[in-house]
Amino acid sequence: xxxxxNGAQEQDFLLAVALNAMIPxxxxxxxxxxxxxxxxxxxxxxxxxxxxxSLYPYYRxxxxxxxxxxDKIVSNLLQRKLIVEIEGAGGGRKPTFxxxxxxxxFAREQFGMYQMHLWLAPFNQSSxxxxxxxxxxxxxxxxxxxxxxxxxxxxxxxxxxxxxIQQWVKMQVGDSRVRSGWKNHLADELYALWAxxxxxxxxxxxxxxxxAAQTGKTLGQLAMQQGESKFYLHVLFRFGLVSSIQRLHxxxxxxxxxxxxxxxxxxxxxxxxLSESASRTYALxxxxxxxxxxxxxxxxxxxxxxxxxxxxxLRCREWDCSDYLHANQxxxxxxxxxxxGTSRLRMIKDHLGKDVSxxxxxxxxxxxxxxxxx
Numbered sequence: 001x002x003x004x005x006n007g008a009q010e011q012d013f014l015l016a017v018a019l020n021a022m023i024p025x026x027x028x029x030x031x032x033x034x035x036x037x038x039x040x041x042x043x044x045x046x047x048x049x050x051x052x053x054s055l056y057p058y059y060r061x062x063x064x065x066x067x068x069x070x071d072k073i074v075s076n077l078l079q080r081k082l083i084v085e086i087e088g089a090g091g092g093r094k095p096t097f098x099x100x101x102x103x104x105x106f107a108r109e110q111f112g113m114y115q116m117h118l119w120l121a122p123f124n125q126s127s128x129x130x131x132x133x134x135x136x137x138x139x140x141x142x143x144x145x146x147x148x149x150x151x152x153x154x155x156x157x158x159x160x161x162x163x164x165i166q167q168w169v170k171m172q173v174g175d176s177r178v179r180s181g182w183k184n185h186l187a188d189e190l191y192a193l194w195a196x197x198x199x200x201x202x203x204x205x206x207x208x209x210x211x212a213a214q215t216g217k218t219l220g221q222l223a224m225q226q227g228e229s230k231f232y233l234h235v236l237f238r239f240g241l242v243s244s245i246q247r248l249h250x251x252x253x254x255x256x257x258x259x260x261x262x263x264x265x266x267x268x269x270x271x272x273x274l275s276e277s278a279s280r281t282y283a284l285x286x287x288x289x290x291x292x293x294x295x296x297x298x299x300x301x302x303x304x305x306x307x308x309x310x311x312x313x314l315r316c317r318e319w320d321c322s323d324y325l326h327a328n329q330x331x332x333x334x335x336x337x338x339x340x341g342t343s344r345l346r347m348i349k350d351h352l353g354k355d356v357s358x359x360x361x362x363x364x365x366x367x368x369x370x371x372x373x374x
Contacts, residue, residue, distance in 0.1 A: 013231055
């Protein structure tokens with residue numbers, strides 16, 4: 001495939017991904033909202049949108065996507081009449097957008113052509129807590145180290161420079177018995193882990209690994225070699241990473257060695273379902289502190305604590321948020337959202353008036369989404 005066709009293919013793929021992420025947000029959010037989701041912005045509004053619109057597969061799909069590239073994507077979508085901009089109505093409402101019939105057809109066609117239903121299938125609410133980068137770095141350096149040991153050649157440059165990763169691998173191979181276990185079982189466990197995956201994903205994962213007899217290739221190098229979009233290969237790679245982590249969590253007895261790769265969270269350092277900061281807030285909430293007191297104790301804004309409360313409502317079903325939201329208020333807010341056909345906070349607030357706060361609306365919508373999550 002020549003570079004021009006490859007460039008056009010990559011452009012169409014990016015447009016298709018962006019458009020499929022944007023469809024649930026149409027008439028609800030700004031054009032920037034989808035960009036924040038694809039980039040993996042950690043702001044609580046972005047995370048809440050991911051939950052409210054079930055956009056788990058798209059969150060942090062392209063963490064390196066620049067604002068310049070996003071503006072080009074939006075410009076192309078507008079020029080090709082796949083979307084249209086909608087100006088904000090009165091009352092300071094922000095502008096939004098709509099997806100045209102042509103856009104919906106293009107999104108469905110490309111989604112099927114690239115088999116996106118397959119590559120996005122493993123992603124759900126739980127996958128948001130996976131640290132895929134840490135998992136891959138551990139695996140990459142471990143494979144390289146065991147390979148070099150097997151070849152009796154320890155004079156190599158580590159593929160991962162992070163000292164924490166290097167120290168973790170040293171801990172795995174420091175004991176002679178554990179080291180022997182890794183040498184005897186790593187290849188078999190890795191084969192068993194990836195055997196159910198599509199062949200192209202298997203090849204993609206293996207081709208990036210380095211060892212005594214192989215120097216791993218980057219996704220960019222593989223894209224050029226295969227005449228594929230590097231963004232498309234990144235989607236396949238994410239599928240492989242998340243599917244691997246899920247299997248290691250669900251079938252840990254089958255992978256006694258590789259399971260160590262996903263033992264990432266230390267229970268003593270917080271709740272793995274939450275961001276680190278929200279986890280600290282949750283610990284204080286469980287001790288009976290209210291949001292204003294927590295803000296003073298932690299030296300953070302009350303609004304930040306409120307963001308944490310929303311995150312807790314989304315991810316911690318056992319949390320009783322009645323100190324901030326009564327059951328009848330939650331029912332009223334959910335009913336208004338369904339009646340209006342929107343999750344836009346301002347529209348719900350305008351409808352319900354001063355009887356409810358923005359925090360209560362956010363909590364009610366988050367709680368509803370948390371209850372419906374798998």
